[in-house]
Amino acid sequence: MAVMDFARYKEINDQRLNYREMEDANVVSYYRNTGCGDGYRIYLKVNSQSTVEDASYTTTGCGFGIVALAMATEYAKGKTMEELRSLTPETLETLFEFPERRKNYPESAVAALKKAVEDWENGGGVPSEKRVTKAKAMDLLSAQGHLKEAQLSSVMLEKENFNGVDFSGADLHNAFLQNSSFVGANFSGANLKASFFNGADLRNANFRGADLRWAKLAGANIEGADFTDALYDIGTRVDQKQMHIFEVMKKAGKDLYLNPTDKE
Incomplete structure (x- = not known):
């Protein structure tokens, strides 16, 4: 059974790694965790080569949600949109391993990031004029x-x-x-x-x-x-x-x- 790194968990929450609004994002994608009702927002800045130059998030969720989204946005930086399509919760957990009863958080973070990729592809998400x-x-x-x-x-x-x-x-x-x-x-x-x-x-x-x-x-x-x-x-x-x-x-x-x- 995995033993969570509580010191790193606290550090990520205290620093709010990647937690911010991004004014020059190409896509702002909204995702609602239907399990707990928390809201996630993913911000991606994507260049002409379809590579993520910057990624951030905001959330109404708890500490586990913050860590999962921090890891998802950290992983996204420097990746192509094609690479993000194949992201799995297991890959995300190579950056931070969640306790067995909290595996739903990396799953939701991956789903939120993939929705952002879909929104980038089809022009969805929050329109720039409405941000x-x-x-x-x-x-x-x-x-x-x-x-x-x-x-x-x-x-x-x-x-x-x-x-x-x-x-x-x-x-x-x-x-x-x-x-x-x-x-x-x-x-x-x-x-x-x-x-x-x-x-x-x-x-x-x-x-x-x-x-x-x-x-x-x-x-x-x-x-x-x-x-x-x-x-x-x-x-x-x-x-x-x-x-x-x-x-x-x-x-x-x-x-x-x-x-x-x-x-x-």
């Missing part, structure tokens, strides 16, 4: 004082203070919003499909009529938050003690979530 960085979102907030109806699909707004900010009607689907503070923020009517509020402070926030299908609120503080008429589905993840919010929300079917605008 919104944290810096751009913060500049917009500074300029107009709100983010009402803003197009912020897939944006990363982690560990920031958005207390009282108006996000009403904004498009925040696939957004990474974990560990930020949204006390008293207004998300009424916002598109929050597949967004991540893990560990966020949502006290007294307004989610009336928002779309929270496949959203993840695990560990969030929702005291006083209003979820009246917000949409949820089987993929909406909350803590056991938060289940009461579904009493005022509206259940929506999976067919409503799977529409052409949600491919990324």
Whole structure:
């Protein structure tokens, strides 16, 4: 049985190896781990010879997910897209060996990287015109004082203070919003499909009529938050003690979530 290198595991997590947004990436690919619901984003910069010059990732996942994605993006550097097509979890584990009960993490990281290759081949992933960085979102907030109806699909707004900010009607689907503070923020009517509020402070926030299908609120503080008429589905993840919010929300079917605008 493999013995995990805990010292290296901690080092990779502490350094956040390859964890960053990449503004000049050729492809930004989104992958959702259906097993745990975590979101992965792979960034690849590919040259004219189809070789990866740089690779990075972002994730809402745990330490094992971080290590697996760090190894996947590290492996990708200098490889051709053809070489990445044949990558296996076993090959990835030559860089870091996972415990038997955590083999699903390299498997998911390989699947995410291969999806990025597919997106590069067919022009998929997050379109360049729809890529919104944290810096751009913060500049917009500074300029107009709100983010009402803003197009912020897939944006990363982690560990920031958005207390009282108006996000009403904004498009925040696939957004990474974990560990930020949204006390008293207004998300009424916002598109929050597949967004991540893990560990966020949502006290007294307004989610009336928002779309929270496949959203993840695990560990969030929702005291006083209003979820009246917000949409949820089987993929909406909350803590056991938060289940009461579904009493005022509206259940929506999976067919409503799977529409052409949600491919990324």
